[in-house]
Amino acid sequence: MSATRLGGILLGAVLLAQTVTAQGGDGPATVPEGPFTQVECLECHGARDPALVAQWRAGPHAVAADCLACHGERHGALPKARQDAACTGCHAGSVAHSYATSKHGVLVRIGRPDWTLPLDRGNYRAPGCAYCHQHAADHGDTMDPGRGPAVREWICSGCHAPRYVREQLEAGDRLADIARLKLAEAQGVAALHPAGAAAVADLLETTERHLRNVRLGAGHQSPDYQWWHGQPALDGDLIRLRGAVAQALREGAAAQQDRGEAGPDQPVAAGKPRGP
Amino acid sequence: MSGGRVRYVWVPVALVLVAIPLGLVYVHWSKSGPGAGLYSQVWSPDPVQGWWDPGRFFQPVQGVQGVFAADQCIQCHEAITPGIVADWRASRHARLAEKEPVACPDCHGADHQRLHLPTPEVCGACHAKQHGDFQDEARYGFPSHVLAMERAVDAKHFADKPKAEVQACVQCHSVATKCDSCHTRHRFDPAEARRPEACITCHSGPPHPDDETYFASAHGRIVREEGDAWDWSKPLAKGNYKAPSCAYCHMDRGRHQVADKSLWKFGLLEVNPQTSGNRVLRERWVALCMDCHAEGQSRDWLAGLDRERKVAWGKLYAAEGLLKGLRADDLLHPGPSERPTYPMDAPDGLMARARIGYYEGQASAFYNVSGIERAYFEMWYFDNLGSYKAAAHNDAEGVTRGHAAMDKAFANIQFQAEALRTLGEAEQARDGHRSNAGDLWLAGPYTEANRVGN
Structure with a gap:
């Protein structure tokens, strides 16, 4: 064997070893570490993992987050992409906070998860963002309501009894339904405003934000978002809307009286608030 | 003493002898309904309540038959629920040095059709000291962990609101009915429970921002910066931790007793x-503070908390005074008879009265009230309790923020009170009475569903 040929084999072995390390064992032998551009990612993975790329294209991230946003520009960053920090840069505010205060968020925060493991059942003490939303390397959103309850039940039941999961998910739906009733009530009350619902648009906007908090609380299992940032906050919105409507009606009645119109003593709010 | 007077003595005695057993029968009856607590007759539990209060409401599934040993449980559940089996394997229960492991049937029972979720009593069978401490909290009343569920279901808004809505409450109040609020299943590791993060799922949010105020304090900042590197398997004892976690102070020396230092009662x-x-x-x-600090310094801090409370209550009473003045002149709008009543308060409809302040039950009156009462509820429950938490956790900026919020809330209440007075007095002069709110507070899809749904 010539020295050149031996050198070539050794170089090949070194390159192979590097790639294997970087890829966690399942990458092609010839892939360098990077850095790559988005175009280069798609060029290669479009051929290698067409289903995965198609999932990403059809999913919510295609419009806002490219491969590099979660994976960085070099190979070997899979464990990093699985961590919550890869998500919370964009998904900040109440989305991140409702999860961070849940038991799941707490256990991920204080535990030492082995992020080199695939996002599969039995591999994690508690789910990070990606465990549920990108379960088993899903590149869409596994928790998309369109996927139906069976998908959620399967993922949650990796740790929880199937009946527990089913009943908790149903309870979350009921909780959100109640919050939607409150929004409908708010819209009905706003419609009674003598200057039109536009006069209380800011209060209605707050109501919608609090409805979202309830949904985040149910989805992320945060009692604090279900309750204090959610249901009683919605109760406060309803009261403020009613107060604004009542005051406007009373002031209107007083002004009318000053102009000498209409008879006195009419209830300020006849009729029911209408639903949406 | 004449014979006639002696006979009259028997009238009150007989009344008392009848009234006492009648009262006992009434309380027994009111607690024996489908729900729980004082108002158990007026509500039935949501289907998930059994997971939060298993001792009272859990019903096992009937789909799987048989009596199983631990290895059989594990064999099946390794496939069905691999996460909890992995957790249990990593727990101390699975690796007891001198004893048989504490395995599935020890806590859940062996007959699959009669399975149960462990209550504090089940855990207490082995962890008697911790369970004893926990039960001892009841001596100090509320706030405490052990009375949390009782106080939740005995709140009027709990009995009144849709049960699917208030199941959000019992998720935290279940700290009284099961141990895994802090000792997360199925690892139950004290090293997890000792960390402040173990508490924040419940101790967060507007009425009790313990997480924000603690992590903003010097104690919390140290733990946040350095805590990940600490050995949390050490007991909560002097010298073991550079800065205290929640449990270091509130469950000092690992005692499961959070109520025996509860001096300022949550600021409520x-x-x-x-x-x-x-x-x-x-x-x-x-x-306790003297584990790390000098005595004089410790006393000064606590005296600072006394002063903060005095100032806060001055502001709160001023606001309560405005509300009570409006109530006395029938200027609250809607008036008490123009708003939804609690189901168990139907007889009160004859003498309806707005609830103002802690002793009148305003803690439950946050949805069926007028705007100005809600504004006071938020000042009292959110701004004031937030200030209290900041003062107690030594978060000076939080105190400043909380008191600024209270001042703003008071100005707003004053403004609303003036508007209510001007409008109402003009109406009284014109029509002889304040205008009626009609059904503005009584109608709407949620309000109606709540009337018929309970």
Whole structure:
């Protein structure tokens, strides 16, 4: 064997070893570490993992987050992409906070998860963002309501009894339904405003934000978002809307009286608030 | 003494003899309904309540038959619920040095059709000291962990609101009915429970921002910066931790007793900190702070908290005074008879009265009230309790923020009170009475569903 040929084999072995390390064992032998551009990612993975790329294209991230946003520009960053920090840069505010205060968020925060493991059942003490939303390397959103309850039940039941999961998910739906009733009530009350619902648009906007908090609380299992940032906050919105409507009606009645119109003593709010 | 007077004595005695057993029968009846607690007759539990209060409401599935040993449970559940099996394997229960492992049937039972979720009593069978401490909290009343569920279901809004809505409450109040609020299943590792993060799922949000105020304090900042590198398997004892976690102070020396230093009662009501009983509680705090700090410094901090509370209650009483003035002149809008009533308060409809302040039950009156009452509820429950938490956790900026919020809320309440007075008095002069709110507070899809749904 010539020295050149031996050198070539050794170089090949070194390159192979590097790639294997970087890829966690399942990458092609010839892939360098990077850095790559988005175009280069798609060029290669479009051929290698067409289903995965198609999932990403059809999913919510295609419009806002490219491969590099979660994976960085070099190979070997899979464990990093699985961590919550890869998500919370964009998904900040109440989305991140409702999860961070849940038991799941707490256990991920204080535990030492082995992020080199695939996002599969039995591999994690508690789910990070990606465990549920990108379960088993899903590149869409596994928790998309369109996927139906069976998908959620399967993922949650990796740790929880199937009946527990089913009943908790149903309870979350009921909780959100109640919050939607409150929004409908708010819209009905706003419609009674003598200057039109536009006069209380800011209060209605707050109501919608609090409805979202309830949904985040149910989805992320945060009692604090279900309750204090959610249901009683919605109760406060309803009261403020009613107060604004009542005051406007009373002031209107007083002004009318000053102009000498209409008879006195009419209830300020006849009729029911209408639903949406 | 004449014979006639002696006979009259028997009238009140007979009335008392009848009234006492009747009262006992009534309380027994009111607690024996489908729900739980004082108002159990007026509500039935949501289907998920059994997961939060298993001792009272859990029903096992009937789909799987058989009596199983631990290895059989594991064999099946390794496939069905691999996460919890992995957790249990990593727990101390699975690796007891001198004993058989504590395995599935020990806590859940072996007959699959009669399975149960472990209550504190089940855990207490082995962890007797911790369970005893926990039960001992009841001596000190509320706030405490052990009475949390009782107080939740005995709240009027709990009985009144849709049960699917208030199941959000029992997720935290279940700290009284099961141990895994802090000792997360199925690892139950004390090293997890000792960390402040173990508490924040419940101790967060507007009425009790313990997480924000603690992590903003010097204690919390140290733990946040350095805590990940600490050995949390050490007991909560002097010298083991550079800065205290929640549990270091509130469950000092690992005692499962959070109520025996509860002096200021969450900031919910005004307390006189100088009663003889409260002086005993204060000495417990001073002794604890002295694990790290000088005695004088510890006393100064606690005195600072007394002063903060006095100022806060001055502001709150001023607001309550405005509300009570409006109530006295029938200027609250809607008036008490123009808003939804609690189901168990139907007889009160004859003498409806707005609830103002802690002792009148305003803690439950946050949805069926007028705007100005809600504004006071938020000042009292959110701004004031937030200030209290900041003062207690030594978060100076939080105190400043909280008191600024209270001042703003008071100005708003004053403004609303003036508007209500101007409008109402003009109406009274014109029509002889304040205008009626009609059904503005009584109608709407949620309000109606709540009337018929309970």
